[in-house]
Structures are given as structure tokens and as C-alpha cells.
Amino acid sequence: MSGTLYLVATPIGNLEDMTYRAVRILGEVDLIAAEDTRVSRRLLNHFEISKPLISYFEHNKRLREDELLQHLLTGEDVALICDAGTPAISDPGADIARSAIEHGINVVPIPGCCAAISALTAAGLDTHQFSFIGFLPREKKDRRAALQAVAAEQRTLVFYEAPHRLKAVLEDMVAAFGEQRRAAACRELTKLHEEFVRGTLAEISEHFAVNDPRGEFVLVIAGAEPPAPTAAPDEADLADMLNELIAGGLPRKAAAKQLAAEYGLSAKDVYAIGLK
Ligand code: SAM
Numbered sequence: 001m002s003g004t005l006y007l008v009a010t011p012i013g014n015l016e017d018m019t020y021r022a023v024r025i026l027g028e029v030d031l032i033a034a035e036d037t038r039v040s041r042r043l044l045n046h047f048e049i050s051k052p053l054i055s056y057f058e059h060n061k062r063l064r065e066d067e068l069l070q071h072l073l074t075g076e077d078v079a080l081i082c083d084a085g086t087p088a089i090s091d092p093g094a095d096i097a098r099s100a101i102e103h104g105i106n107v108v109p110i111p112g113c114c115a116a117i118s119a120l121t122a123a124g125l126d127t128h129q130f131s132f133i134g135f136l137p138r139e140k141k142d143r144r145a146a147l148q149a150v151a152a153e154q155r156t157l158v159f160y161e162a163p164h165r166l167k168a169v170l171e172d173m174v175a176a177f178g179e180q181r182r183a184a185a186c187r188e189l190t191k192l193h194e195e196f197v198r199g200t201l202a203e204i205s206e207h208f209a210v211n212d213p214r215g216e217f218v219l220v221i222a223g224a225e226p227p228a229p230t231a232a233p234d235e236a237d238l239a240d241m242l243n244e245l246i247a248g249g250l251p252r253k254a255a256a257k258q259l260a261a262e263y264g265l266s267a268k269d270v271y272a273i274g275l276k
Contacts, residue, residue, distance in 0.1 A: 001075060002072050002073050002074075002075060002103070002104065002105045002106070003030070003071070003072045003073075003074075003075050003076045003077040003078060003105070003106075004072075004077045004078075004105070004106040004107070004108055005068075005072055005077075005078050005079075005080065005096065005097065005100045005105055005106070005107045005108070006025050006029060006077065006078070006079040006080065006108050006109075006110050007079075007080050007086070007087045007088060007093055007097060007107065007108070007109045007110065008022050008025055008026060008079045008080065008081050008087070008110040008112075009022065009085060009086040009087070009109075009110060009111055009112030009113050009114065010022065010040075010043055010081050010082070010084060010085065010112065010113065011043075011084065011085075011112070011113050011190065012084045012085045012113045012114075012115050012118065012189055012190055012216075013084070013188065013189060013190040013191035013216075014190035014191060015043075015046060017112065017113050017190055018043075018047065018112070019110070019111075019112045021110055022110050022112055023047050023049070025079055025110050026044065026047070026049045026051065026079055026081070027047075027049050027051070028077065029051065029076075029077040029078060029079040030051075030052070030071065030076035030077050030078065031051065031052050031053075031054065031068075031071055031076060031077075031078045031079075032044070032051050032052070032053050032054075032078070032079045032080075032081060033053075033054055033055070033056035033064065033068055033078060033079070033080045033081070033096075034053055034054075034055060034056065034080075034081050034082075035055070035056065035057045035081070035082040035083045035091065035092060036055070036057065036083050037053050037054070037055050039083045040053060040081055040083070041053065043081075054067075056068065056080060056092060056096070057092055058092055061092050061095055061096065065095065065096055065099055068096060069096075069099060069100065069103055069105070072100060072103070072105045073103065073105070079110075080092075080093055080096060084113070084115075085112075085113050085114050085115055086111070086112065086113065086114040089114055089116065089132075089134075090134045090135060090160055113190070115160065115186075115189055115216070115218050116132055116134075116158045116160070116218060118186070118189045118190065118218075119158065119184070119186035119189060119218035119220050120156065120158055120218075120220055122184075122186065122196060123156075123183075123184035123186060123196070123198070123220035124184060124196075124198055125156050125182060125183075125184065125220055125221075125222050126155075126156050126222065126223065127156065129154075129155040129156070129223075130155050130156040130157070130158055131150070131153055131155045131156070131157050131158070131223075132158045133146075133150065133157055133158060133159050134158075134159065134160050135159070135160050135161070136159060136161070136169060138165070140168070140172070143169065143172055144172050144175065144176065147172055147173060147175075147176035147177070148176050151176045151177055151224065152224050152227075153223055153224060154223040154224050154225075154226055155223045156220060156221065156222060156223050157220070157221040157222075157223065158218065158219075158220055158221075159218070159219040159220075159221070160217070160218060160219075161217045161218075161219055162217075163213040163214055163215060163216070163217060164213075166185070166208060166213040166217055166219075167205075167208055167209065167213065169219070170185075170201065170204060170205040170208060170219075171205060173201050173205075173219075173221065174201045174202060174205055177201060177221060177224070178201070179200060179201055179202035180200050180201070180202070181200065181201045181221060181222055181224075182198075182199070182200055182201075182221075182222040183198070183199070183200070183201050183204055183219065183220060183221045183222060184196055184197065184198045184204075184219075184220045185197040185204050185207075185208070185213075185217055185218075185219055186217065186218045186219075186220060187213075187214075187215050187216070187217050188214075188215040188216060189216070189218065191215070193214075193215060201221070229264075230263075232263045232264070232265060233263065235273050235276075238259060238263075238265075238270060238273050238274075239273055239274060239276070241259055242255050242256060242259060242270065242273065242274040243274070245258065245259070246274075252271065252274055253267075253271065255274070256268075256270040256271035256274060257270075
């Protein structure tokens with residue numbers, strides 16, 4: 001029988017955020033695959049976990065995949081961790097999880113920290129629906145296009161960003177979403193210098209124009225306001241539109257149904273207007 005692949009979340013700064021279950025699983029598996037083995041060695045030493053450790057990161061993940069699958073297929077349990085937070089979220093993990101599933105291997109998440117979720121919960125913006133965008137393209141032109149593509153998105157948006165690009169990204173966000181869009185820049189979550197800069201995009205941009213961005217950031221941006229509903233046409237306009245559709249070959253009933261759906265009206269009423 002094959003082993004289990006555990007995707008284990010680790011702290012994003014504060015070691016107290018490590019879960020009991022994560023410590024137990026890491027202490028029980030046969031092998032731990034880690035993004036940067038030096039970073040993970042420090043974490044494992046802190047929790048007195050001593051297990052064989054191999055690297056699994058963006059540029060060797062294809063090579064490593066077969067090796068990890070072999071371990072799993074011969075019945076060994078493997079844990080995957082990244083430098084911080086949840087594997088597979090803007091970090092390696094999704095590919096090996098998919099391959100393991102395709103090979104009939106049990107894949108188990110060990111939940112814990114995720115910078116996106118921590119930021120979202122304290123940003124003070126709508127959390128009912130949100131869209132995780134992660135890192136934006138580095139090239140200005142591509143970044144602006146990516147922002148434009150989500151400018152009308154009504155769900156709260158969550159981005160990861162490096163400190164040296166923060167000012168430029170905020171400028172591009174002002175251009176794409178407007179100065180008045182509400183947002184929160186969530187810095188150094190769970191760490192000593194944790195900070196939330198909340199306000200409009202213009203205010204946040206001004207804040208970082210005078211306070212150099214340092215540390216790690218999640219940007220949470222309010223979704224776009226829903227477009228104002230288009231006013232329903234009056235009876236005379238509806239009759240004209242109905243006649244146009246009928247002249248174009250649509251049966252009266254279908255034309256009434258189409259206009260009713262378009263303007264949120266009752267098909268029966270539109271049909272009746274046509275008969276007048
Ligand atoms: N897998 C991780 C997770 O679950 O959050 C994300 C890893 S991604 C490579 C690293 C990015 O996450 C950083 O550039 C930053 O945008 C965000 N991040 C990670 N730790 C953070 C923290 N303590 N405070 C704010 N942002 C953080």
C-alpha cells in the first residue's frame with residue numbers, strides 16, 4: 001500500500017503558530033521535502049524534529065517529483081513544507097499533489113498559517129467572497145494589464161507583493177482601481193513589526209511615499225462597486241424595441257421574453273405592451 005503525502009502548513013513568522021498536528025506529523029513521516037532545507041532545518045530543530053530532509057523547490061520540482069512518488073509508492077509517508085505558510089499557495093506543492101492524486105496516493109492537508117487568509121481576516125473589508133490573485137507580473141506593462149483585468153471584479157482581491165515593488169504596484173492600483181478604492185496593506189503578519197495600513201488606495205500610497213516599505217506584504221483591495229442598474233425603458237421605447245425584434249424575424253412571445261430578461265421585467269407585461 002502506498003504512503004501518504006502530507007501538505008504541512010508552517011508559521012509565517014511567529015513560531016507559536018505551528019500547530020500540534022504539524023509537529024506530530026513532521027515527527028512521524030519517513031521523509032520531509034522542503035523548499036529551502038536551511039530554512040526548514042531551523043524550524044525542525046526548534047521543534048526537535050530530526051528527519052531526512054530533501055529539497056523540493058520551483059526549479060528542481062520536476063526532477064524531484066519522480067523521486068518523491070517512488071518513496072510514496074513504496075509505502076513511505078512524505079511531508080511537504082515550504083519556507084513559510086501553506087504549501088501550494090504561491091509556493092511549490094500543487095504539482096506534486098496533483099501527480100500523487102493521479103497515482104492513487106492519499107494526499108492530506110495539515111492546515112495552519114496562510115498569509116492571504118490572515119491578512120484578509122484583519123483587513124476590515126468584505127470577506128464573504130474574495131479572489132486570491134497572488135503575485136502580479138513584474139513587468140509594468142503586464143502588471144497594469146493584469147490589474148485592468150480584475151478592475152471590475154466585485155469580490156475582495158488579495159495580492160502578494162515584494163517590498164521593493166510595493167510603491168510601483170500601489171501607483172498602478174490607483175490607476176486601475178481609482179484613488180478612492182478601499183484597501184489594506186498588511187505588513188509582517190504575526191511578527192514583531194506587524195502593521196495594517198488601512199484606507200483608500202490614495203492614502204495608502206501616500207503613506208508608503210514617506211515610509212519606506214519594509215518586510216513582507218499582503219495587499220487586500222475592496223472589490224469594485226456593482227454597476228448602477230440601467231433604467232428600464234418606458235412603454236413607448238419597449239414597444240419600438242419589440243417591433244424591431246419582430247421585424248427581425250423573432251416571434252412576438254420570444255421577443256417579449258428577451259426584452260423582459262434584459263430589463264428585469266415580466267414577459268407578460270412586455271407582451272401586453274406590444275399588443276397595445
Ligand atoms: N505559502 C505562503 C502562504 O501560505 O502564505 C506564501 C508564500 S509566498 C512565496 C511569499 C509571500 O507571502 C510574501 O512575498 C508575502 O507577500 C506573503 N507573506 C508571507 N509571509 C508574510 C507575512 N508574515 N506578512 C505578510 N505577508 C507575508
